[in-house]
Amino acid sequence: MTATKGLEGIVAAASSISSIIDGVLTYRGINIDDLAENASFEEVAYLLWYGKLPNRAELNQLQQQLDEYAVIPQQVIDQIKLYPNGTNSMAALRSAVSSLALYDEEANDMSAEANQRKAIKLQAKLPTVVAAFARIREGKEPVAPKKGVSIAYNFLYMLTGEEPAEVAVKALDQALVLHADHELNASTFAARVTVATLSDIYSGVTSAIGALKGPLHGGANEAVMVMLEEIGSFDNVESYINNALANKVKIMGFGHRVYKNGDPRAKHLQHMSKELGKLKGNMDLFNMSVKIEELVTGQKGLKPNVDFYSASVYTNLGIQRDLFTPIFAISRVSGWTAHILEQYQDNRLIRPRADYVGPSNVKYVPIEDR
Known part of the structure; x- marks a missing residue:
């Protein structure tokens, strides 16, 4: 195995x-x-x-x-x-x-x-x-x-x-x-x-x-919002992202185990983010997100997943992160x-096997001899 x-x-x-x-x-x-x-x-x-x-x-x-x-x-x-x-x-x-x-x-x-x-x-x-x-x-x-x-x-x-x-x-x-x-x-x-x-x-x-x-699953959109808050303004985006990429810091909201050419859901959330920004009269989060996408995709070839733009959508809806x-x-x-x-x-118990990589042929040692 x-x-x-x-x-x-x-x-x-x-x-x-x-x-x-x-x-x-x-x-x-x-x-x-x-x-x-x-x-x-x-x-x-x-x-x-x-x-x-x-x-x-x-x-x-x-x-x-x-x-x-x-x-x-x-x-x-x-x-x-x-x-x-x-x-x-x-x-x-x-x-x-x-x-x-x-x-x-x-x-x-x-x-x-x-x-x-x-x-x-x-x-x-x-x-x-x-x-x-x-x-x-x-x-x-x-x-x-x-x-x-x-x-x-x-x-x-x-x-x-x-x-x-x-x-x-x-x-x-x-x-x-x-x-x-x-x-x-x-x-x-x-x-x-x-x-x-x-x-x-x-x-x-x-x-x-x-x-x-877990942050590698549903918690990723919250991590995206934390990043946007840390960046603070559009003027800080380029230096923040370039520094993160140079130090091999994972940029949350990009890449996907299954999608290699981009998450098809992301474009819908990007559009919503833009429309909600217009409604609120504040395009800061949307503009920052677009710039981040431009930098990460340009330098790493990674495209945004469903979590990336959902962060700005929910924030623009007034929802706490x-x-x-x-x-x-x-x-x-x-x-x-x-x-x-x-x-x-159509049930069957899900019970996979493990590839054992531990020691073998180990003998029990009485407690007095340990």
Whole structure:
């Protein structure tokens, strides 16, 4: 046996949910460009779960289910209020999602129908959890979700307590579409490994959130914003980036394990960043980002990935940077749960082998002789 570090290039599962072929990302065979330009996030979630785009009646039914399940138990809100000051937002989300299982009477019901309902419940509740955490840590009471509005609208409304602008809702909705699924990424693989033991869907999503928390996965967009804040202004971009590249410092938000010719999602987020900058009357973040891209791509040949421009998009939406990765989770839970449902349908325990490289033929030495 020979180990493949990071399982790079290893095909570990057959899936009909999403694909990355020759640099083209599709959900259920539909190009991400087509979905980003035309579909709502709710349509995309339905597509991932059911394998087809919904008709009007099916979309209305899904909206009603999302409305019904969006409220989270008071006990979970009370738990969030007990989290220590400075709690990491992804740690808070991981803990809250795990606890949601305690208040779901179907948590251990492994029927296909119950698991499908739990997928919708998780999709409905994650935005409420993230918004509640964001407000509670500021000493504010959570805002209850509205009915009959999109997930993007509801999240911005619950976060601020104010009706969001149409352009802000559209921008967030498109960002959710772009992040919804991405083949067998680290967090999705973690979810599938967990439920392959026939553990429950809440355990699978909790595992996925733990994987997404890392800066080499979901945390990259937050790291991009940290970099932009450190640079400070457009005039400092060139010296900062040149110095970082000269010292072999990794520039977050560039390059991708799978995409060799650029992430197809990045251009949509770049456009959103530009439009939101115009709306706010402040193009600083966008202009800095474009200059960074020019320098990094020009010198290293690396192109921006989905994380790079999402940092300025979320910041221009007035969202604190430590909520970037939880928003990623709000979107990706649609893909996680689709993969979990697929794993249940044709399950086999995921149990790879390791290439042992330690010592051999070692004899036990009694403790008195050590």
